[in-house]
Amino acid sequence: ESTRLVEKQREIDSSAVAYPNNIPLAFEEGKGATLRDADGNTFIDLFGGIGVLNVGHSNPYVMEAVHEQADRIVHTVDFPSEARLELIEKLDEIAPGELAGDNRVIFGGPTGSDAIEAAIKLAKYNTGGTGLIAFRGAYHGPTSGPMSLTSNKKFKGHYTPLLPDVVHAPYPYPFRQGKTEDEAVKDALEEVRAIVEDPYGGLANPAGIFAEPIQGEGGVVVPPEGFLEGLREIADDNALPLVFDEIQSGLGRSGEWFACEHYDVTPDAMTMAKALGGVGFPLSATMYREELDTWGPGDHAGTYRGHVVAMRAGTRAIEYIQAHDLLAHARELGEYLRARLREAGEENELLAEVRGKGLFIGAEFAEDGEPVDETVDEIQRYCYEHGVLVWTAGRHGSILRLLPPLVLTDELAETAMDVVCEAIEHATP
Numbered sequence: 001e002s003t004r005l006v007e008k009q010r011e012i013d014s015s016a017v018a019y020p021n022n023i024p025l026a027f028e029e030g031k032g033a034t035l036r037d038a039d040g041n042t043f044i045d046l047f048g049g050i051g052v053l054n055v056g057h058s059n060p061y062v063m064e065a066v067h068e069q070a071d072r073i074v075h076t077v078d079f080p081s082e083a084r085l086e087l088i089e090k091l092d093e094i095a096p097g098e099l100a101g102d103n104r105v106i107f108g109g110p111t112g113s114d115a116i117e118a119a120i121k122l123a124k125y126n127t128g129g130t131g132l133i134a135f136r137g138a139y140h141g142p143t144s145g146p147m148s149l150t151s152n153k154k155f156k157g158h159y160t161p162l163l164p165d166v167v168h169a170p171y172p173y174p175f176r177q178g179k180t181e182d183e184a185v186k187d188a189l190e191e192v193r194a195i196v197e198d199p200y201g202g203l204a205n206p207a208g209i210f211a212e213p214i215q216g217e218g219g220v221v222v223p224p225e226g227f228l229e230g231l232r233e234i235a236d237d238n239a240l241p242l243v244f245d246e247i248q249s250g251l252g253r254s255g256e257w258f259a260c261e262h263y264d265v266t267p268d269a270m271t272m273a274k275a276l277g278g279v280g281f282p283l284s285a286t287m288y289r290e291e292l293d294t295w296g297p298g299d300h301a302g303t304y305r306g307h308v309v310a311m312r313a314g315t316r317a318i319e320y321i322q323a324h325d326l327l328a329h330a331r332e333l334g335e336y337l338r339a340r341l342r343e344a345g346e347e348n349e350l351l352a353e354v355r356g357k358g359l360f361i362g363a364e365f366a367e368d369g370e371p372v373d374e375t376v377d378e379i380q381r382y383c384y385e386h387g388v389l390v391w392t393a394g395r396h397g398s399i400l401r402l403l404p405p406l407v408l409t410d411e412l413a414e415t416a417m418d419v420v421c422e423a424i425e426h427a428t429p
């Protein structure tokens with residue numbers, strides 16, 4: 001039945017729809033960290049809807065509020081509602097560093113891209129600048145603004161010209177750059193400083209610096225200590241807003257509420273989406289320092305920022321993570337998953353590096369330093385055939401990426417990792 005649905009979809013749906021590794025999957029039901037396909041097969045979900053389902057599929061605590069809210073009202077545009085105010089307060093409670101107690105939140109439309117668009121406009125509005133600094137390997141979304149900040153030409157090659165005045169600096173990625181952590185950080189920061197301060201740096205009138213505190217699509221690239229701190233310094237020295245894209249890394253994924261907390265660096269603005277809608281409801285938000293709240297009514301608009309069902313779901317999801325101490329669970333389970341991956345790597349010389357924080361995990365495959373994507377495809381397919389869903393990342397698809405729901409239990413994690421490790425051990429070296 002899954003095959004029939006996929007074939008039917010291929011026939012009538014847009015050709016732009018991508019099927020990972022051509023795996024014929026159609027889901028009928030999700031519970032916690034498990035999924036059932038249209039043929040009744042059960043899978044352990046280690047990809048969580050690309051990092052959306054932090055509290056698990058159809059989490060009952062969230063769904064209770066969803067049903068109750070949906071029966072009353074779904075859409076309130078920008079008019080106030082308990083659901084909206086409650087979520088703003090909840091986000092303030094978990095806001096990182098100096099943003100706590102000193103922030104405003106603007107909800108976006110349904111996608112992460114909306115939050116990025118808002119952050120771009122906020123930076124331009126406040127600085128009068130036009131130029132944006134982003135990073136190689138960055139992914140910020142499929143609409144024009146975020147695509148401009150995205151570095152991979154595969155995503156934007158057909159759609160230029162995009163925003164003018166975007167310069168991509170290197171993101172420290174010691175493994176791929178063949179550098180030590182210190183060198184990678186130093187070189188990246190020197191470039192950023194040059195782009196901003198050197199008359200030959202390429203950006204005449206900068207408006208802001210945009211970075212993922214851990215790159216997701218780029219390959220779960222965890223920057224070494226010193227990088228985000230350095231960006232903070234450059235932003236401060238030049239009175240530029242520092243914007244962190246926490247769309248994939250935020251809301252508990254990394255074992256802290258936000259990935260920037262691992263580095264003790266607070267951005268001036270921060271984007272959220274994915275897990276913000278609780279169990280997959282579309283919702284995004286940009287949180288920024290109160291001082292940047294200089295714009296007036298209508299300076300950034302949007303029909304869909306009053307999705308009160310999504311807001312209720314978001315608040316309940318945060319409450320659920322708090323009540324079950326899922327940040328600590330993510331940290332512990334993440335250690336276990338990475339340890340298992342490293343162990344499996346001893347049997348497969350192509351597994352070159354295991355990275356990540358919390359349940360934001362990547363395993364990079366390479367041969368003589370060159371990316372190997374076929375091996376990762378093979379692993380993904382083997383896992384699928386044995387009931388475990390995993391994802392990939394990186395510009396060459398050579399990183400096996402795990403983004404399981406934070407509610408993944410120790411038992412399910414063990415069962416799933418038995419399969420993933422078997423897949424790695426069996427994959428063609």
Ligand code: PMP
Binds near residue numbers: 050114142217246
């Ligand atoms: N930023 C980051 C870091 C992301 O990972 C993504 C999606 N993978 C986006 C932005 C874009 O979000 P959306 O697809 O909801 O527009």
